[in-house]
Amino acid sequence: xxxxxxxxxLRGVRVAVLAEDVYEDLELWYPVLRLREAGAEVRVVGPKxxxxxxxxxxxxxxxxxxxxDARAVDFDGIVIPGGxxxxxxxxxxxxxxxxxDVHAAGKPVAFICHAGWVPISxxxxxxxxxxxxxxxxxxxxxxxxxxxxxxxxVDGNLVSSRTPPDLPAFCRALIPLLALIARVKVA
Numbered sequence: 001x002x003x004x005x006x007x008x009x010l011r012g013v014r015v016a017v018l019a020e021d022v023y024e025d026l027e028l029w030y031p032v033l034r035l036r037e038a039g040a041e042v043r044v045v046g047p048k049x050x051x052x053x054x055x056x057x058x059x060x061x062x063x064x065x066x067x068x069d070a071r072a073v074d075f076d077g078i079v080i081p082g083g084x085x086x087x088x089x090x091x092x093x094x095x096x097x098x099x100x101d102v103h104a105a106g107k108p109v110a111f112i113c114h115a116g117w118v119p120i121s122x123x124x125x126x127x128x129x130x131x132x133x134x135x136x137x138x139x140x141x142x143x144x145x146x147x148x149x150x151x152x153x154v155d156g157n158l159v160s161s162r163t164p165p166d167l168p169a170f171c172r173a174l175i176p177l178l179a180l181i182a183r184v185k186v187a
Contacts, residue, residue: 010040016075019046024083025055026164034171067094072101076181082113090121108177110159130160
């Protein structure tokens with residue numbers, strides 16, 4: 001018996017993935033590879049273009065674009081990986097502005113694990129239902145979000161997950177939201 005392969009086409013969809021030092025390896029690379037596999041153009045956005053940022057285990061990622069040059073209008077969605085990188089990301093006004101602007105445009109903002117710190121600092125979680133690693137539950141609740149313990153939560157254009165084992169569900173939730181944008185672009 002042959003397995004049926006179902007693919008979602010993201011050709012023409014542009015996604016920003018934020019990067020900073022001490023990111024969680026899988027939480028950056030799994031979405032990057034899944035989105036590229038689906039046909040999306042993925043750009044890694046770091047503080048400076050061309051700089052190398054290292055994961056918690058030392059695995060490098062090179063920023064395609066610097067945060068000061070990244071504009072929400074150039075992207076159809078954004079992914080924020082966890083690890084301890086979000087603690088650094090939320091200190092960059094340009095990264096917060098990018099997240100805020102992508103959100104304001106109604107485009108998907110996806111975050112996992114500790115990455116909830118970035119949407120908190122961008123001021124976009126009040127009144128929304130989200131999840132995260134349990135360690136930042138209080139931070140999200142104190143920012144006005146409703147926190148639930150689920151592998152993935154989709155609340156409008158926000159997609160959130162807890163930890164690396166949730167990455168398959170995280171991408172299964174994000175990709176269809178981005179596919180809606182792809183269909184709109186084609187129409």
